[in-house]
Amino acid sequence: MRDLLLILLAALGGAAVVWLPGALLLRLLHRRSITLNICVLLAVTVLAMLAGVFAVAGGMFISPHDLTVLLVVVPLSGLVSLAIGWWLGRRLARSAMWAEDARAHERQVEASRRDLVAWVSHDLRTPLAGMRAMAEALEDGVVSDPATVAEYHRRIRTGTDRMAALVDDLFELSRINAGALRLSPVDVPLGDVVSDAVAAAAPLAAARRVRLVTEPGNWPLVRASEPELSRIVANLLLNAIRYSPSDGTVTVTGGRDAEGGWLAVADTCGGIADGDLPRVFDVAFRGAKARTPAGDTAGGGLGLAIVRGLVEAHGGRVEVRNVAGGCRFEVRLPA
Known part of the structure; x- marks a missing residue:
């Protein structure tokens, strides 16, 4: 019984020599990566075990043969533990980052x-x-x-x-x-959709004295749901007409490149402030006061947000940039 108590005290003393500075190190690293913290924790645990083994061996409670076996087994087990800890730490870190991103997205929504x-x-x-x-x-x-x-x-x-x-x-x-949008993709001639949208928007353009121009081009077939694609083109045209001044011009172009089919709507609105460009597709964003025609009550600030949602639902992307005299919206869709 006396030997067992001495072994216990020696093991605790040896482990304490490692655990005290190890605990201080972990406290200093609490703001660092999860992977680093887990690896340090496992390393401190293995070293504390080794320190306890050496303390017990120093008290002549372990034979030289048993000590050699322990000095081989414990470090190997420690290396395996560190490898597993590094792997788990990276998984936990990714999960923590995903959870934080999800919380941030939820707060934003x-x-x-x-x-x-x-x-x-x-x-x-x-x-x-x-x-x-x-x-x-x-x-x-x-x-x-x-x-x-x-x-x-x-x-x-x-x-x-x-x-x-x-x-x-x-x-x-x-x-x-809500993810309740159900698309029925088919091969759609982009030129036909643009032609119908331009014809529908022509009366509004004429009332505002805005010229609609459709440049001839190699209009491609795109994989899309036709009603939603028509909504995309119509919203872009209405937005361009709304912000173009009288005697302005709205130009529609399209074609195909290595990425797939594309459609562009350019207007003569005078451009968008650089600070507003990232917010153009946000819900309820209507642009700067100087860009919004006086007394204009048309448009609810949802048209471009709907365009982005529908384009992304098709696996495409929509971008906007300033060009000479106005801005250009470009939609890219899978061919």
């Missing part, structure tokens, strides 16, 4: 959701208040001359159309963000 709710509430409240006031004026007979009544009816219809478009955009964006 939650902040965006709050901003979107506040923005939608504001964007709906203003036209609703005006429509309600005009409806009450018509109902109470405050206005009776045909011209004013017709103008009130026109404004109510315009406000209704705008809110309906906003609700449609919100529904589309919610499908994209």
